[in-house]
Amino acid sequence: MTADGKRKQQGYDRLKQHQGKGYSGMKVGRSHKWYYDQGEWRERKITPDEWEISYQTTKRRAARAPEESGAPIGTEYNWLIVSHQRVDKLDANSYMTCMEGKKFKVAHKRASNAAWNVSERTQRKKVIEYLEQMIEELKAADAAEPLPFSVGEHEHVYGLNLRTKSELLDMAKEYGLAGTSKMKREELLEAVKERIAQEGSSSGANRSADKRQPDGDAMELEAKSKDELYRLASERGVGGRSSMNKTQLVHALTTRRKRPSSGSRA
Template sequence: MATATKEKTVKITAKNKVAKKDLSAGYNRYKKFGKAQYTGMQIGRGHHWHYDEGDWKETKITPDLWEISYAVTKRRVGHAPENSGVPVGTEYQWYIISHQHAKKLNANDYSTEMTGLKFKLAHKRADKAAWSAKAPTQRKHLVQFLKDFIAQLEKEPIPLEFEYEGKAYQGEGIPISATCADDVCY
């Protein structure tokens, strides 16, 4: 009888001592994508953000080319799990290629939608003074990214036809070769 009570006590004690799960462990774990090793969010996962009222400025510099700047605070939909993600103060340098579709609604308003890609050039950890790549290396990586992107654009597009909620859609797609493995592109 004493043995059964002792075993039961040990089991209860072990249950009570279960450590809280480290939610940042998966984020910080090294992962592989092709030949590249990385940390951070797993490929295929995503974030959803709301943007505060932003400041978009644009200046026409040729008949078809505009310089833009945009500044805003973005806020996560929901809340980040405790101890997940990078520390406060971490910074990033991104390069964005985007398609903007704007439609004039009236004399003063446009609806606008943007879709595109963003490419990480460098990051700076919160406890470091230096970026993960110096400016010449960032430029070299950006040039290679743009060359790869141009090569993809020059390939023959893939026709797309599908139905969604009773409506037929047609278009074409250009796979991003870096996301393809075994003839499947994500």
């Protein structure tokens, strides 16, 4: 192992503090980006509104891990995932799918150990505690606040809270926000959220008008499939595209086309 590898490994394993409790591993506040290989999702309908699901795949880092950093090969984890899944049917065999939520570490097993770090009984207790925590957060949310596990009329960009500073700067440029170049990441995030909320509150009436009397550009776009529109929206950096239906995508792309360049504002 190189000296640099030892330093990084020690940094990963070093005992850290968060809210008075010790932990090791990735530092709180940091983030990862992963790609999931084509996986297998299975589901079985139990009641009109309840399904049993199973999913298996291999996930890969978007960027290569530093040599000999992170958890050793052979480490195992038990996670509880509480997530909202939004799907939009594109054709007979395809659905646009977005997921957003939280995951909680229930247990881990080090590569050098044969047993998990906590008992089955303790794991069950932790799962109950995490679910109760989520329930309390939902109950405490303001009545006017869009909840993470509901789909409202508000504009929503999936994964917005996890965007990097560079990605947020690109979004700020697309939305025409001024003075963002010196903002910290959290300030950028709040500014983008505020602009999305502003556009969402003013776009409802515009969507109806556009549907009644589409201009030439809109008519061109309406001839495309939703999948084609989504790819075009992705290329143009249209915010909130993952939660838009076809009519909304047409409107957003038409609006972006008409908006003057904002390259000098960021």
